[in-house]
Amino acid sequence: MDYVVFDAHSDLPTLVWEERGKGESPVLERNFEKFFGDYVRARVASVWTPPEKRVYALRYALEAFRRFKSDVHEGGRFELVTAVSEMDEAVKENRVALWLGLEGGEPIESLDVLETFHELGLRVLTLTWSLRNQIGDGVFERTNGGLTNFGVEVVGKAEELGIVIDLSHINEAGFWDALDVTSFPVMASHSNARALCDHPRNLTDEQLKAIAERDGVVGAVAIPSFVDKERPTLDKYVEHIAYMVDLIGYRHVGLGFDFVYYLREWGGKGVEGFENESRIPSLIEKLEERFGEKEVRAITFENLRRLFGHVVG
Template sequence: MDGHCDSILKTNEICDLFDLGSAAHLDFKRALANVNLQIFAAYIDSSYKPFQSLQQGLILIEKFHQAVEQNQEQVKLVCSQEDLATINQKDILHALLAVEGGEILCGRLPLLHLIFRLGVRSIGLTWNQRNEIADGCGESVTKGGLTSFGTLVVQEMNKLGMVIDLAHIAPAGFWDVLEHTHHPVMVSHGNCHGLYPHRRNLNDDQIKALAQNDGVMGITFVPDFLGAGDISIEHVIEHIDYAVSLAGPDHVGLGSDFDGTETMPRGLEDVTKISCIGEELLKKGYPLKDVEKIMGGNFIRLFKTVLPQS
């Protein structure tokens, strides 16, 4: 299972999500053979913020739904706990729709209910900038956490059964969410600050707190968050090792960020290579049960806890 990709952005009038070829790291065709569950994010680019955030978000959501409908015999939209009952079927790609950036809500709680009706089951509360919910990790001056509206969003997402994603949020907001949420949360794609300092990486205390929340951290493949120089699959394994040493094997997963960055680490060029991570972990001596958790079991446990019943 992979906690984050931006592949919806690669679609256009000529090519859809089924077969994007060399233009993308991931599409339905390749994902079908390599993952059981994929989170597809509708990422709202900064050029649309703030005034066109809702419009752009809805366009991306509609593109995703069109692609799922065109491939409904092979792709299953995950909206409830019951939708995960078929998770081990190899001929079905389970797809969960997320929005990356709470700007889509425009500071209005009814829009949260609207996108829930449209099948969105996770929201990354911020991208790098500040929005009506909280400060993103790129806003370093104000050190702001959740706003009053942001607190309402967290509470309402808990009620609806939506997974809160803390990737990109500033540290103050991270801690505020953990104080207010009644459900486990995730960091869909991020790495370990103690191993490589970057504003998008979690410090040791955050990783430990995420585990105490029964949440999951998706180790990402973005080279800029992994280290310096020639980045390879070994860097990803190192960040998995580090996170497991702090949080244990029950709270670590994968969050590739396929198609959210131009380059991928050597050995993880696209989704067809994702199983190599499991192979490397087994070689290092990880028990099979722990590898299965890291390769998807932990995220699936979280979704079975948070998602609504149908």
């Protein structure tokens, strides 16, 4: 079968920011086969603010958006999209549809700033990275604080603008706060099942069920420490997908690889047998062994398309 993949999370803008800062371009076009290959035809490209850049997060994010947009426009095989109809057209023409996101709300200093980012193309907001920001606490904070008052306002504004709320990285108190103040579907773009791998970045059964009850989607992540503590392999990655499908249904599970092998800070060994995009055919083969064509198409693309259609339009 022919499949296309919608990847719910990628840090490629970080690489583009670094490479274009050194005068290299076009980064994506030069690395097309490496980063996208024959399968990835839609992807959330999120700007992550590293801890050392938090003191000038807004400036960094704006620079990263500009450099990424410039890089995309220098290549003929990409399109920055802000609507599902634009994504569908790009995929139909065998181009890669890229959605702009922020991984962590550090640059969001006010609701006006959030609206400005929306005007620049932002359609996905991961509320926190793993540390505390002005919106709420990340999973590695010890205070167990939920959303701040400002965080509640941000969620409401994102709902009004049509920005997908991403609950990966936020702590449990903030997770439940977010669901309490929005009625929209949400996603956890790159998280696995905590029942299979006890890591704070993974989700409990109760969290997984809550996302499904909102008609949301969880993107299975291919970060080794989120897959298995002893020996992260492709088979164990697929086990997370299968577990979540059994628990919450195939309509609520997607893919959020978070491949970071190309970043200096996070480079290293990946999931055995699923280290990068070139291994997607092996993943598809494993999924076909467990699920029918309808389920595989839903997991690889259609579930995220449905979510974005509901929230973004």
